Amino acid sequence: YGAGFFVDITDLKQSRKEATKLAEELSTFLYMASHDLKGPLASVIGLTNIARNDIEDPKALEYLNLIQECTLKLDRSLINFLKIIRIKDNTVNHVPIDLNLLIDDILSSLKHQACFANTEFQINNSLKSEFCSDEDLIRSMIQNLVENSVKYQSRLRKPLVKIELREDALNILITVDDNGRGIDEKIKDKIFNIFYRGDISSNGSGLGLYIVKNAIEKLGGSVCAESKKEGGAFFTLTIPKKR
Numbered sequence: 001y002g003a004g005f006f007v008d009i010t011d012l013k014q015s016r017k018e019a020t021k022l023a024e025e026l027s028t029f030l031y032m033a034s035h036d037l038k039g040p041l042a043s044v045i046g047l048t049n050i051a052r053n054d055i056e057d058p059k060a061l062e063y064l065n066l067i068q069e070c071t072l073k074l075d076r077s078l079i080n081f082l083k084i085i086r087i088k089d090n091t092v093n094h095v096p097i098d099l100n101l102l103i104d105d106i107l108s109s110l111k112h113q114a115c116f117a118n119t120e121f122q123i124n125n126s127l128k129s130e131f132c133s134d135e136d137l138i139r140s141m142i143q144n145l146v147e148n149s150v151k152y153q154s155r156l157r158k159p160l161v162k163i164e165l166r167e168d169a170l171n172i173l174i175t176v177d178d179n180g181r182g183i184d185e186k187i188k189d190k191i192f193n194i195f196y197r198g199d200i201s202s203n204g205s206g207l208g209l210y211i212v213k214n215a216i217e218k219l220g221g222s223v224c225a226e227s228k229k230e231g232g233a234f235f236t237l238t239i240p241k242k243r
């Protein structure tokens with residue numbers, strides 16, 4: 001007789017069950033909390049806007065501007081929380097996507113944001129086959145990457161962002177390439193972590209790249225980030241072709 005190992009997996013199964021239940025409860029809690037906070041927050045944002053139009057006292061206006069900045073930041077965080085929960089919970093819904101149209105739409109929805117006006121965008125699409133994927137996930141990923149490419153621009157260069165779409169036999173590849181500050185080697189393996197902010201000037205919630213990572217994993221693909229010697233960073237999404 002050879003030596004054998006018997007491992008009682010009843011406990012393991014039980015703790016896995018409990019962990020799944022806890023994760024489900026946490027996700028429901030986060031969803032309800034974010035959802036319930038959104039209503040009152042929208043009222044505060046609306047009332048602050050009205051007050052800013054009515055009030056003339058400069059000191060009061062200064063306070064109102066600060067309140068508005070904080071509430072808008074909170075609103076962005078809540079939107080991102082809800083997005084993360086949706087990515088985790090929803091099933092993937094594949095539909096044909098016109099990426100040129102989608103990118104146009106994303107760029108025009110962002111053009112009112114700071115620094116977009118002075119950024120040049122170049123889009124290079126060499127896709128031959130029809131692209132089928134989940135539109136919400138693709139939109140979230142491209143939007144977050146484009147927002148960052150503009151947010152982390154360098155004062156030394158005129159901001160230029162290149163978006164490239166190409167394919168190989170198995171994958172569709174989407175690259176967002178900027179000539180901004182680049183990513184320090186020391187933080188490269190942390191940038192996709194939840195709540196991680198690597199830049200002191202970041203006024204974001206540190207959720208953008210976490211959303212990208214979760215979305216791409218949901219599609220069975222991968223994302224990689226590289227810094228360029230000449231300055232700037234590029235992110236490549238590799239999305240397996242749907243068969």
Ligand code: ADP
Binds near residue numbers: 144181192232
């Ligand atoms: P946030 O932008 O809210 O800080 P993200 O998750 O989107 O959070 O990004 C995490 C960090 O990765 C940023 O704080 C920044 O340090 C770095 N980063 C992301 N995109 C770029 C980029 N295009 N160029 C340089 N650094 C970047």
